[in-house]
Amino acid sequence: MPATGHHLDPRLLRAFLAVAEELHFTRAAARLYVAQQALSRDVRRLERDLGAELFVRTTRQVTLTADGERLVPYARRALQAQDELLAAFGQARPLLVDLNTPGLATGRRVLHRARELAPELELMARYESGLTHAAGELLAGRLDASFGRFAGLAPALRSGLDHQPVRCEPLAVLLPEGHPLAALEAVPLAALAGECVYAGAGNPRTPEWTDLARRLFAGRGIELAPPAPPAVGDEEFQRIMAKTRNPILVVVDFPAMPVTVLRPLVDPVPLSLVSLVWRKGLVHPGLDALRRSALELSVEEEWLRRPAEGWIPASDADLMTVHN
Numbered sequence: 001m002p003a004t005g006h007h008l009d010p011r012l013l014r015a016f017l018a019v020a021e022e023l024h025f026t027r028a029a030a031r032l033y034v035a036q037q038a039l040s041r042d043v044r045r046l047e048r049d050l051g052a053e054l055f056v057r058t059t060r061q062v063t064l065t066a067d068g069e070r071l072v073p074y075a076r077r078a079l080q081a082q083d084e085l086l087a088a089f090g091q092a093r094p095l096l097v098d099l100n101t102p103g104l105a106t107g108r109r110v111l112h113r114a115r116e117l118a119p120e121l122e123l124m125a126r127y128e129s130g131l132t133h134a135a136g137e138l139l140a141g142r143l144d145a146s147f148g149r150f151a152g153l154a155p156a157l158r159s160g161l162d163h164q165p166v167r168c169e170p171l172a173v174l175l176p177e178g179h180p181l182a183a184l185e186a187v188p189l190a191a192l193a194g195e196c197v198y199a200g201a202g203n204p205r206t207p208e209w210t211d212l213a214r215r216l217f218a219g220r221g222i223e224l225a226p227p228a229p230p231a232v233g234d235e236e237f238q239r240i241m242a243k244t245r246n247p248i249l250v251v252v253d254f255p256a257m258p259v260t261v262l263r264p265l266v267d268p269v270p271l272s273l274v275s276l277v278w279r280k281g282l283v284h285p286g287l288d289a290l291r292r293s294a295l296e297l298s299v300e301e302e303w304l305r306r307p308a309e310g311w312i313p314a315s316d317a318d319l320m321t322v323h324n
Contacts, residue, residue: 008049010082010283013075015042016054020072023062034295082283094122095286098134098146102127103255106167106274106303107147113293114286121286130205131277135161138279145290150275151315152208163275165320166294167303168312171216171270173197174248174260176241181263188267192247193221199249202227213249215313216270234258268309273316 018028019039029036047054054068064072099107108125115123128134131148135157138146150163173192175182181191199213200206201224213224225246231237238258251272252264276294278287298304304320306312 008046008078009281010079012042012046012049013079015039016046016068016071017075017079019043019055019062020064020068020075023064025062034291093284094124095144095284095290096124096126096142097286097290098126098128098137098143100127100131100134100147101129101255104147104251105253106169110147110166110276110290110294110297113297114289117293118285118289121289123286123289128205130200130203130209132157132207133205135277138277141279144282144284145276145278145287147274147276149208149212149272149316150277151273151313151319152211154207160280161277162280163277163319164291164294165273165275165304166298167274167301168271168306168310168320169251169253169274170264170307170310171272172250172252172254172262172264174250174254174257174262176245177259177261179245179247179261181247182261184263186266187263189216189220189222189265189270190267192265194223195247196223196225197247197249198225198228198244200230201225203230209249212272212313216249216311266309268311269307271306271310271312271316273312273319275319 014032015028015034018031019025022028022031025036025040029039032039043054050067050071052067052071053065054071056063056065097107097111099111111123111125115121126143128137128143128146131146131150132153134143134146134148135153137143139157139160147166150158150161153161173181173187181187181195184191197213197217200209201213203210210224216222217224225244228240231240234257241257241259250262252262254262256262276290
């Protein structure tokens with residue numbers, strides 16, 4: 001088996017060992033709570049890293065090659081050492097999970113399910129209000145996981161992070177009470193033509209959100225509201241809404257705000273791909289629980305199903321394709 005000098009991701013060894021023990025990719029994927037395509041991709045990556053074929057795959061069975069047989073005891077010892085390390089250090093440290101904004105449902109529900117799956121662990125919520133800002137905290141080791149639009153991050157940030165798509169969240173507009181569009185049950189995108197819509201322009205914490213808005217508004221006659229300091233607190237938010245009367249681009253489960261109404265966007269239904277994001281190389285049982293929770297909820301709630309009339313940026317759709 002040729003040596004490569006590459007760092008071996010423990011996740012790849014776990015993927016290999018699951019398949020080696022099950023000799024069945026579907027059963028191994030279910031055991032690890034990952035999609036079968038993702039498991040196959042991890043095994044192929046390990047084979048590339050080692051420069052060796054580890055399995056013989058046919059339509060009827062999976063068997064280990066000689067190199068695969070040789071790797072099994074090494075993989076078991078390496079993962080056992082990792083588990084012993086986690087027992088000594090990893091499990092004692094709380095996992096810090098950014099939920100962006102209090103009240104947003106996706107991250108909160110994933111965290112709640114993860115706590116049910118691993119009640120012995122401490123998973124602590126944080127609120128960083130924007131994935132770009134949270135990404136810097138992740139890379140610095142001050143956060144462990146976050147949620148948001150991974151495709152909108154700058155390449156320099158993305159290169160140090162990993163992610164798992166969780167939900168295609170439909171978008172909505174937050175309107176001041178009395179706004180003409182507030183009388184509608186749902187707002188067609190065409191009805192926003194001529195409106196000046198706020199989407200965080202100039203906020204250094206949320207450029208990934210502003211990027212999504214620019215892509216959505218392009219060619220539709222919708223103006224992006226110019227940069228402005230974010231309103232802090234309900235009283236200041238209420239004052240700014242009354243003064244500007246600008247709609248605000250949000251997700252459909254955005255928490256209730258004073259003197260506003262929330263209306264979903266339709267024709268088409270715009271979507272934001274929300275991912276669970278973490279620092280590459282992070283090993284923690286709490287992260288495993290979060291990933292399992294996110295996968296379970298995505299399947300149960302069909303969170304990654306795109307409506308027939310849905311719109312999503314090509315960059316986000318590409319990420320979904322890679323992880324399917």
